[in-house]
């Protein structure tokens with residue numbers, strides 16, 4: 268008897284739970300249906316799939332394309348065959364893909380709150396690093412000149428072939444570390460220390476693992492890189508003593524100011540002869556920001572800066588090496604410098620070179636594809652219905668992948684010669700959301716102007 272009543276007790280509990288969940292789901296579905304109808308939503312087109320439930324076919328195809336370095340073209344092909352906005356299932360994750368400026372503008376700016384990524388964590392991090400992105404940081408081009416000269420010295424002089432992208436990654440790691448921590452990793456040097464080499468290895472493993480996890484979407488946790496934890500630890504250990512030293516200096520500077528040993532007005536970091544670095548300004552916040560948080564922020568900026576800047580330089584060099592006419596024009600614009608590096612002010616006036624760089628950012632954007640996840644039920648302005656003009660309903664939790672790479676090559680936005688490299692198209696051009704190498708809205712790249720000195724390298 269007792270067994271039966273226990274069973275019926277659990278039966279009632281589970282039955283009620285199942286009924287509640289069903290009721291809740293039906294309720295949510297009805298609410299979503301009403302919202303979609305009231306906003307005139309239509310369904311986006313779909314990519315034809317052999318496995319529409321789990322999307323294994325596409326996941327395999329994605330991975331094959333990625334390993335053949337054809338990931339971007341693979342996705343671009345769907346945009347040209349299916350349309351600017353479409354749905355597809357990757358590993359059971361039903362996503363929306365778009366290269367439509369209006370949809371991207373909604374996610375990044377006008378409806379930012381609906382697609383905010385890490386909420387308070389991001390706000391806190393951004394508030395912390397924002398004051399560091401000042402012109403003073405970069406207008407002194409000597410760091411860049413020093414490392415670029417070093418790169419040129421290290422390259423083989425016997426006309427043998429090198430993978431320049433690999434060297435540029437080392438260049439941006441050396442420049443980035445000096446610029447952020449005040450001490451370069453000096454990995455470009457042939458006699459780089461073992462500690463610096465291990466840091467470079469750790470950073471590489473970390474970047475590779477994160478990229479792979481992002482590509483796997485919600486199944487990213489399934490990817491295991493045996494060296495990942497060790498790599499992260501190495502990166503933190505590498506900058507730990509620098510953070511500790513900067514905090515100690517900030518404490519003693521504050522003590523000296525309070526006790527009148529130095530004049531706070533005249534003797535602050537801003538006025539001192541010591542070079543201004545991200546770490547020094549971050550360290551001033553030592554009372555409210557932990558050292559772990561400082562390390563996280565510094566590594567976060569290095570991640571954001573290293574590959575993007577190196578890719579921009581590599582693509583620009585690739586273009587210049589293949590287009591001798593454009594290279595000749597760049598050289599003639601730079602002729603007045605007589606082989607000396609330009610100043611910050613002169614950089615702005617290099618109109619042709621700036622247009623070449625804009626064109627590289629258009630055709631080879633260093634962040635070519637990106638994703639946002641809906642934080643609540645919402646809509647995108649277009650892409651729904653048979654002709655793609657209706658709004659699209661986006662339920663909470665849905666991922667929207669946006670391809671800047673494909674958007675930058677749309678003939679309806681950039682003309683029939685959209686795929687051609689034409690720096691002249693930038694004369695007098697004022698593009699809106701159809702040109703987004705640095706994103707837009709609250710999460711716009713704060714280092715947008717900080718990559719300018721790399722032009723010195725080019």
Ligand code: HEM
Pocket residue numbers: 389393396567568571572575576579632633634637704705706709710711712713714715717718
């Ligand atoms: C050609 C060079 C660069 C390109 C194309 C680029 C592009 C971007 C893009 C598209 C984002 C937005 C990512 C997202 O929200 O999903 C971003 C974010 C960011 N970038 Fe850059 N970036 C470049 C160079 C730099 C440099 C040199 C720095 C630092 C000195 C930097 C620091 C950052 C930071 C800190 C973020 C995160 C912003 C946030 O989440 O609020 N970037 N960048």
